[in-house]
Amino acid sequence: MLEQIIFQIITVLIGTSASILCALLYFRRVRLERPAIGVFNARDILILAFFIVTLPLLYLIVPEVVLTGFLLLTFVSALYMGLRPLLPPRYLWPLIVFLLVANIVVTETLLGTRAGWQLYWVLTNIVVLLAVVGVSNLYVQGGMSLRHIAWFALFLAFYDAFFALVIPITQKLADSFEGRPLDPSIGFSMWSFNANIGLGDLLVFCLFIVAAYKGFGKKGVLSSFVIISIFGILIPSLAPLVIVSFVRGTTGIVVPVQMFFGPAAFVTYLWLSRHTPERSMAQWLNIQAAGERPTTRTSRGIQSRAERSVI
């Protein structure tokens, strides 16, 4: 049990750190296209929450092939959005096809071996990492503020707790994805251990740290990093030592991470916004334009607004 927990902590630490650092780097360097009019608002969060509540239920009842279809569509969209500013279309589409097809082929053919599982996780991790970085940036660059994300995380805390402790859907959902193509999580398998962290949790971490950076600068990043390490990685990984309902069999552990992270995220937002108002994207772009390196724009090759304002 202890070894499994240590393995869990290491795996989740690496996966989470890679995700949030890539998301931050992407936010600093890449500007995504946005529609002429539109900002993320509280109603968007409600719509997002609606899908979060209903989709897992749908995942549990649809046949496997339909579930894979949903995941394929989700990842194609996420990878396309995230990679489009970085790669020209002639490289972009072959890369997306390769990543997704390789994942499905490896899942269907090599999962019987340890090396097969490890290759599966490597491929899955790349896809999920790219997706979470792209989607979190799409939301934050689309105007989602830390206030929205804090409330969202608080909602997810109750949601996670309810569906883990009262109606155990989270465990069933984890089971339905395990060993299937495009498992929406980052993880690894070694010796007899297998550990992972879900795409939803990673998305909330990335959203939080990127929005905190945009809204409050370095102070926001540092405080986010601290709460993600403690309430997103450490405490959820250690929780099975105390809360036995998270443990299934000898080594199966499914922890509702947002149950711990959500309240911490909300309190952190209140603390951050206590003295300084949250910065808008416009304010952040002005600051970046005033003293930082230019950003990468979409493949159309248009200069970023930040760049233009410097010129």
Next chain:
Amino acid sequence: MFETGIRQFHMAMSMVWGRPINPRNMEHLVEDALKTLKEFGTPGDDVQQLLEGPFSDSSARKEFQNRALQRTARRLMRFSPYYQQFFAPLEIDPGKLTVEDMPLLPVTRKQALQEQQQDFITTDSHPYITSRTTGTTGRPAEIWLSKYEIELWPALSALSGLLRNEINPQDCLQINISSRATAAVQQNIALCRLVGARTSVLGIIPPDESLDNLIGEKAPTLLSTYPSYLAQLVKAARRRGLGPYDFRLRRIDCGGEVLSSALKHAAQETFGTSLVNDTFGMTEVLPVSGRICTQNHLHIDLNVGFVEVIDLETGMPAAPGNLGTLVITPYYPYRECMPVFRYDTRDVVKRLPDEPLTCELAGVPATSRILGKADHLLRIKGNIVTLRDLVEIIEALPSRPWPARFSAQAVDDHIELVLPEQALNGVTTEELERRFQAAGIDLHLMESVSQKLEMDQLRPLRADLLETTFVARRN
């Protein structure tokens, strides 16, 4: 974000299917645009497409225009008593009307609007407010507008104004236009309300009083007026020693009359803004309007109406480089209560050569600026002299006779011009004639006038629609 997308989809569907556009939906889109600008500072990437439509592609433009004309004609045949009679003898199927058919149809003239006003009001609409033309070019026409129109138009203007940075919540708009131009005044007030900008409606009051309002820390940043009134403001400001540092104006929009280059430069210098715009708008064809680009082309918004330039003589499409009058058909569902079809504005423009445009508004077809009214053209030696030709020369005289007051008529092979006495200060008759000859116009100065009675015989200006105030009467 999702809601905005749904609203835009809703609006696009109304435009595509020709159904009434929900003004509330448009107002919500204005709110969305305000929030977007607050968060990002600028609109997003596809803003040009949203504002100008798919008109850079000529086949897409034609397809859009055909459908818009068909639905407009269909509605007129059903609900407009005037156009039921208009279309009856033509034996055309409005559902098959195309851009190519338009030159074959008769135009609608202002006289018909004046004489058969009630027949223009569609039977499925409820007239709500009336707006009069100023009547500077003849008997005024009275245009009825529905509640739908007076709610929709400001919302459309507010959305495009915000996205083009023509107005923002920090702005204050001073309106110096005649209070009889109800539609324009009401639209400006509603636009400012939607955007959250301040409005100062003054009307055509004594220029010094308007000028007082333009000075100070919270002074207006935008000014909407007529060129003749702008001229009076410029003169008053210069007389009082006021200059660019005394004003906060960032844009001046003029319309309804010819704005000369000399007056435009003077306004730019005096008020300290490079944005002195010569806009096009007309109560009869609202919400169709036009903007002038940096190359002095008039670009009329094709999203809301069909624009033709017809030859002054033949009434057929004017050839490139030739003069013609603007004929405008506002589309349904933008115009509801008193719509017009092929309305001949009598505003003369020159068709531009058939070459690709290189200006910042190149995506929208263009003509020259408005050169004057067709009924006021002067013909000498086979050449046409427009009001703009005369105003440009007169307002560039050393005496700065702004606004240009004169009367002119073509006699034999020259123009006989009557000018106020002061206009000739600093210039001899010979010099004046030389200036006109340089523009290809043979001139004979008939007389210069100074008496008020004689002055009243000169061309009327909108600035003459003066609304007195108690302050002015006391002084």
